[in-house]
Amino acid sequence: MQTVTSHTSQRGVMTTSQQDTAEKAAQLLAQIAETRSRQAFSELFSHFAPKLQAYGTRQFGNEQTAMDLVQETMTNVWHKAHLFKADKGSPSTWIFTIARNIRFDLLRKNKKRKDDISADELWPILAEQNDNLDDDYALDQDILLQEISHYYGQLPDAQRIVVEKIYVEGKSQQEVSDSLGIPLGTVKSRTRLALKKLKELIVEHD
């Protein structure tokens, strides 16, 4: 009974200290993002550099490559701190995924291929715009571009403008939402209505 209690409380302490560390690290990242504080970065560095070095050494079995991993990972942390989102996970997990990407690149480096794929393309975790707002991957609903141009003039203005921007100017639904200042859902529903109407028009005239 006593052992169980002490074991539980020990775990409790561990978790709290890990949580404290996470909160502290999140604060430092916010400071780096907002004020480019070198002081805050140095503090974060002294916490994570030894961990990254140990990870690198185990992965590569090579001191120099391990140091490259530390430097490249922490360079990304310095420049991309604003991309850390506290609601999406802990700071150390975020830093780990950056290190995972750097490891991937370092492992492929010796292949020396021109235009080789980089981990940033495969795991775009450091992309500025990374939200996948659209869950519908087909835009055309079987209607050919040429056919649309004949008929879209007959649509109500609100729908016609959306259709013009998407099918004539080649904008994405998100871009149309941004440029017209209307919600993405409205763009989608206007597109859907317009396409339905177009289909009817095309069938009528066929």
Added chain:
Amino acid sequence: MIKSHPSEAILYQYASGDLSASMTLVVGTHIDMCPICKRTVCEIEEDLCNKHLDSLVETICAPSKGAMSKTQCDQMLEAIFNSQAKPAAQREDLISLEGRRFNLPTTLAHNAHRIGEWTHLVGKLWRAPVDLSDDGQTNLIYMEPGAQVPEHTHKGQEATLVIDGVFNDEHDAYYDGDFILLDADRKHTPRTATEDCLTLATLDAPLFFTSGISRLLNPFSSLFFR
């Protein structure tokens, strides 16, 4: 509703960075489309971080041998502060083919510049290569309604992801987001019915056509799905 997902073992290798580039692309694109696998991968990344980084909490106070010296730390900090940020990643959210336009999931959007020209294959099949400078062969395959890929087996593994639409083989029907992994020697005949289908497929060895006249295609199989 996506019903066909990568195994947990594959997701684990994806999160660890141990899959090939082409498989990482296909699995990553599935994850963009699949909230369930996205959550699983987040959990796996937390576990990996625990194992690789956080577990060192105790040893940090007592520096091990080989740890960075104060001078090394200062030099590295200096280099980091003097470094330039990498240019923002390029992405392209749309591709078009024959008047059809598709919105690309995030991971694929970041590789859009690697997508080559569309070429018309036999029948109602189109192909655009995705150049990952990798050993596998990765392609976008577009099947018009009523298309059929000749029956074939693979020497290696084939992973297919439905980006949009639906296709069938003799085992099942596959919709948006479904991830299908076929091992060597499993015969299948993908086909579309009334809907068209855009898939992303990667193959780590050439296809072998097994039925009737399409056996004649074998010498060209590397051309066919390269």
